[in-house]
Amino acid sequence: MEQTHEAELVRRAQAGDAEAFGALVTEHQRFVYNLALRATSDAHEAEDVAQEAFVRAWLALPNFRRQAQFRTWLYRIVTNLCCNRLPRLRRDLSALSEEEVDEYSAPVDERTNPAYDVEASEQRAFLHQRIAALPESYRLLVSLRYQDELSYEEIADVLGLPLGTVKTGLFRARAQLREALREFETG
Amino acid sequence: MSTRPLTEAEALAAVDDALRTYPLAPAPAAFTPKVMSRIRALTPTPRFSLAWIDYAISLFAAGMAGLLILLRQSIPPQTAMQAQLQIMYLFMRFNVALLWPALLVGGLVAVAVLLMAVALFGRSRPALVR
Numbered sequence: 227m228e229q230t231h232e233a234e235l236v237r238r239a240q241a242g243d244a245e246a247f248g249a250l251v252t253e254h255q256r257f258v259y260n261l262a263l264r265a266t267s268d269a270h271e272a273e274d275v276a277q278e279a280f281v282r283a284w285l286a287l288p289n290f291r292r293q294a295q296f297r298t299w300l301y302r303i304v305t306n307l308c309c310n311r312l313p314r315l316r317r318d319l320s321a322l323s324e325e326e327v328d329e330y331s332a333p334v335d336e337r338t339n340p341a342y343d344v345e346a347s348e349q350r351a352f353l354h355q356r357i358a359a360l361p362e363s364y365r366l367l368v369s370l371r372y373q374d375e376l377s378y379e380e381i382a383d384v385l386g387l388p389l390g391t392v393k394t395g396l397f398r399a400r401a402q403l404r405e406a407l408r409e410f411e412t413g
Numbered sequence: 414m415s416t417r418p419l420t421e422a423e424a425l426a427a428v429d430d431a432l433r434t435y436p437l438a439p440a441p442a443a444f445t446p447k448v449m450s451r452i453r454a455l456t457p458t459p460r461f462s463l464a465w466i467d468y469a470i471s472l473f474a475a476g477m478a479g480l481l482i483l484l485r486q487s488i489p490p491q492t493a494m495q496a497q498l499q500i501m502y503l504f505m506r507f508n509v510a511l512l513w514p515a516l517l518v519g520g521l522v523a524v525a526v527l528l529m530a531v532a533l534f535g536r537s538r539p540a541l542v543r
Contacts, residue, residue: 244449244452244453247449247452248445248448248449251444251445251448251449252445255440255444255445255448256437256439256440257437259438259440259441259444260437260438263438269438269441273441273444276441276444277444277447277448277451280448280452281448281451281452281455284452284455285455346427346430349427349431350427350430350431350434353427353428353431353432354431354434354435354436357431357432357435368432368435371432372432372433372435373435373437400425400428400429400432403428403431403432404424404425404428407419407424407427407428408424411418411419
């Protein structure tokens with residue numbers, strides 16, 4: 227959604243325009259639902275959390291400062307709700323200690339062999355299964371990073387965690403997947 | 414499985430690719446209407462209701478109107494004539510020139526009091542009732 231259009235919808239919703247808020251719900255419902263789904267692993271509970279998050283957002287909208295991004299503010303509500311429902315999730319996130327991790331940038335994949343495409347799609351399907359099997363705290367982190375495309379700073383802000391903890395969590399999630407891929411390769 | 418083992422960079426690229434392409438589940442059916450109906454359920458529907466003061470004022474006004482009708486019907490014509498004469502005498506003793514300014518000042522004071530009441534009590538509006 228275009229930033230100015232969203233800002234206008236937020237302004238109208240803050241003035242009590244339910245229709246504008248409905249448009250914001252429609253725009254963000256999928257990401258909010260998926261974020262809740264990653265954390266709860268249950269479709270019904272995720273839907274309930276997502277609905278509750280939007281209701282709370284509507285109630286708290288008069289306090290929303292427009293300098294902040296609506297999206298990150300909304301995600302913070304979702305993650306807080308998830309942590310309230312799953313105390314273990316908050317504990318797991320807090321337990322992620324900070325480690326010195328290298329900034330990772332994806333290398334350019336130079337393999338263009340057609341045989342590799344088949345293999346790559348198998349790998350991808352396997353990795354998707356392993357992503358689904360990651361601990362909730364890691365799933366939440368990778369969802370915010372790769373699906374919602376938040377920066378490390380934004381994730382730290384959403385989850386109320388130190389920046390280093392966020393980096394460590396993402397590093398470990400990738401390391402677990404790398405390890406799983408190694409097992410996949412060795413068959 | 415693989416024709417050649419992946420290099421570390423390739424493996425990390427594959428992991429990164431899988432993370433980026435991890436599919437999003439579709440939002441549940443009729444999600445927005447469900448949310449909006451929960452929000453509407455929170456917003457109290459304005460209902461017509463009367464406070465005790467409304468009943469008291471209505472009773473007083475009705476009583477006064479009834480009293481006036483009763484008095485008008487029960488006063489004998491001679492007493493009514495006397496009362497009329499008394500009123501005329503009273504007006505003759507008044508300084509009629511001050512009547513209109515007095516009414517104007519009274520009206521302005523009444524408006525000021527009303528505005529003050531609106532400013533004091535009209536501010537606390539529930540957040541959801543707009």
